[in-house]
Amino acid sequence: METIGQILRNKRQTLGLFLRQVSAYxxxxxxxxxxxxxxxxxxxxxxxxxxxxxxKLNKDELLVQFISDKIAYEIAGEDCAEKVLxxxxxxxxxxxSHPIQN
Amino acid sequence: METIGQILRNKRQTLGLFLRQVSAYxxxxxxxxxxxxxxxxxxxxxxxxxxxxxxKLNKDELLVQFISDKIAYEIAGEDCAEKVLxxxxxxxxxxxSHPIQN
DNA sequence: TTATTACTTGACAGTAAGTGTCAAATTTAA
DNA sequence: TTAAATTTGACACTTACTGTCAAGTAATAA
Numbered sequence: 245m246e247t248i249g250q251i252l253r254n255k256r257q258t259l260g261l262f263l264r265q266v267s268a269y270x271x272x273x274x275x276x277x278x279x280x281x282x283x284x285x286x287x288x289x290x291x292x293x294x295x296x297x298x299x300k301l302n303k304d305e306l307l308v309q310f311i312s313d314k315i316a317y318e319i320a321g322e323d324c325a326e327k328v329l330x331x332x333x334x335x336x337x338x339x340x341s342h343p344i345q346n
Numbered sequence: 347m348e349t350i351g352q353i354l355r356n357k358r359q360t361l362g363l364f365l366r367q368v369s370a371y372x373x374x375x376x377x378x379x380x381x382x383x384x385x386x387x388x389x390x391x392x393x394x395x396x397x398x399x400x401x402k403l404n405k406d407e408l409l410v411q412f413i414s415d416k417i418a419y420e421i422a423g424e425d426c427a428e429k430v431l432x433x434x435x436x437x438x439x440x441x442x443s444h445p446i447q448n
Numbered sequence: 449t450t451a452t453t454a455c456t457t458g459a460c461a462g463t464a465a466g467t468g469t470c471a472a473a474t475t476t477a478a
Numbered sequence: 479t480t481a482a483a484t485t486t487g488a489c490a491c492t493t494a495c496t497g498t499c500a501a502g503t504a505a506t507a508a
Contacts, residue, residue, distance in 0.1 A: 245440040263484065273468060278485060285466085304426060311430045315417055316437035324406060325438050328413045329431050335418035336427050338347040365455065375497060380456060387495090 248313050249283040251306070255299045256281075270294040286314070350415050351385040353408070357401045358383075372396040388416070 246254070256266055263281075267274040270291055279285040287295065292310055296303040319325045348356070358368055365383075369376035372393055381387040389397065394412055398405040421427045 245437060276468070308426050308429050308433055311421055311424065312433035312437055315421070315430065315434040316441060319413055319417070320438050320441045322409070322413065324410050326435065327410050328417065329435050331410055331414035332417040333428065333431050335347060335414055336422050339418060339422045378497070
């Protein structure tokens, strides 16, 4: 089970790129990228887009990993985590099938 | 599909209680409770516990509603929301079946 | 009308969490 | 040892969230 950070780091190393190079492309400090790869900071969607480009990763898949990471981290400690997800799924289906109110 | 706020407000009114009374029991400003019921602020877990007591609601069920609300709100706008949940579920199962690292 | 009650709203200050930047420290490789 | 790659922590800045409070609306009764 890979975290976002691990995915990014593995792919970067596979491609033989340095933090310096990738961070320059993404236009962020390399300290930030280092922290992202170690899951100490979370990338923005913009960063993910750029990262998927230079690392040749599927952008949508990366986004899924990113958000699911966040959610899993958020609720992994709850006893009722599975039930939470089921209810959340229903709510999302409901929200999508109904017009937005604001 | 009820939000947390709606659940709390409906039950409070069914029981014939005023914001003043409930907020006193929960030990929060009634302005905060008003905002919670209108989903303008989010209750803490402590508040939820107290609220479930005075409103005679199932504490765990309320917690599920609360967290699922938060998640649904967080990702309802994503195209890949359903996939996110599936992946999150896998990650949670993985996290629960493996010892914590820190 | 006035008064009272229930609730809502917005401003406020304080706190907590997140941001990017930078330099120093550490690790790794040659 | 040297140099390159990476990590770490301090810093100032911003953003988001907190509870408190006073003034606001709306509805009802006197």
